[in-house]
Amino acid sequence: MADVELNQWFFSGDVVLTYLALAGATCTVYDYMTTLDIEVRSRSFGKNRPKWKMPQGLFFLNRYVGIGWQIYTASCTTFNLIHSSFGFVVFFAMHGIMVYRVSSMYTHDRTILKILVIGYFVECISFIVIQVALWYYGRMLTDSDILIPNPVGFCGREKFPPWMFIVWIPLALFEFMICTLAVTLGVRYYKEVGSYGMFPNLPNSSRTSPLLFILLRDSIVFPFIFSLSCILNLVSFYLLSTGLRPSTMHVTFLFPSVLSGLLGPRLILNLRESYYECSTFE
Structure with missing residues (x-):
């Protein structure tokens, strides 16, 4: 009997998940592991260690909560439901880093800021309100939790409201706004190649280094990638009402959950690495 159940699971969507x-x-x-050296080099230790600022705090949340969110596994327990909510912390921390990144590119122009x-706050509030509504809807369902085999780090459901896809709309719109500002x-x-007047805070070595290129590349490509991921989830969540398997929805959800823990820290670490290369070159 156990072998039959194992074979049924192996040939279902759960094995892909x-x-x-x-x-x-x-x-x-x-x-x-491959970027830990960059993180260590970018930190100052000792008495002259600078105080933590908001970007450092967002980086810490995005990087280490994101790692814990990926490697922790459990069944549908109360603690696991709390753990699943940490995914929202990772999303918001990554978007906070993007806000600081784009704001610095515009030299903290008040209008852009x-x-x-x-x-950012509209996205956060909208996302939280939708999640609370989903939580309330879930309480009205009985036996809706399903056990997703390890190493999947979140608890699944068999039944979802038909409007659940709207949870991805605030995320997608915010990413589109970030990408538009960066592309602009x-x-x-x-159009002004060779002119660095709109980036007065960058070191002179950026003229001969990939520092500025990385600043623009990551600020455009990363939001674009995450936007595509949000659109993919929006479509898959919407198709749930047409009979799509819940495991398929969980598969598409894995992409933004992994990307949010990778792209956010990379926005800072790639820039740091290029900066130290510039310093070494000088």
């Missing part, structure tokens, strides 16, 4: 979850956790840990901050600045830069 399990292997993808394991691959995502492996990528997260591998990225951490207001747009970013308002967009990138176009301005390439």
Whole structure:
């Protein structure tokens, strides 16, 4: 009987979900191990250690909560439901890093900063309200929890409200706004090649290094990648109402859960690595 159940599980969508979850956790840990030296070099230790600022706090939350979120596994317990909520912390921390990144590219222009901050809080509030509504809906269902085999680090459900897809709309719109602002600045830069007037805070070595290129590349490509991931989830969540298997929805959810823990820290670490290369070159 056990062999029959195992074979049924192996040929179902759950096996794909399990292997993808394991691959995502492996990528997260591998990225951490290969970039730990950059993180250590970018920190100052001793009496002259600077005080932590908001970007450092967001980096810590995004990087280490993201790692813990990927490697922790459990069945549908109360603690696991709390653990699943940490995924929202990872999302918001990554978007906070993006806000600081784009704001610094515009040299903290007040108009741009207001747009970013308002967009960020609208996204957070909308996302939280939708999640509370989903939680309330879940309480009205009985026997809706399903056990997803390890190493998947979240608890699944068999039944979802038909409007659940809207949870991805605030995330996708915010990423689109970030990407649009970054692309606009990138176009301005390439129209004024050789002019660094709109980036007065960058070191002179950026003229002969990939520092500025990395600043623009990551600020455009990373939000674009995450936007595609949000759109993929929006479509898969919407198709649930047409009879799509819940395991398929969980598979698509793995992509933003892994990307949020990778792209956020990389926005800072790639820039740090390029900066130290510039310093070494000088």
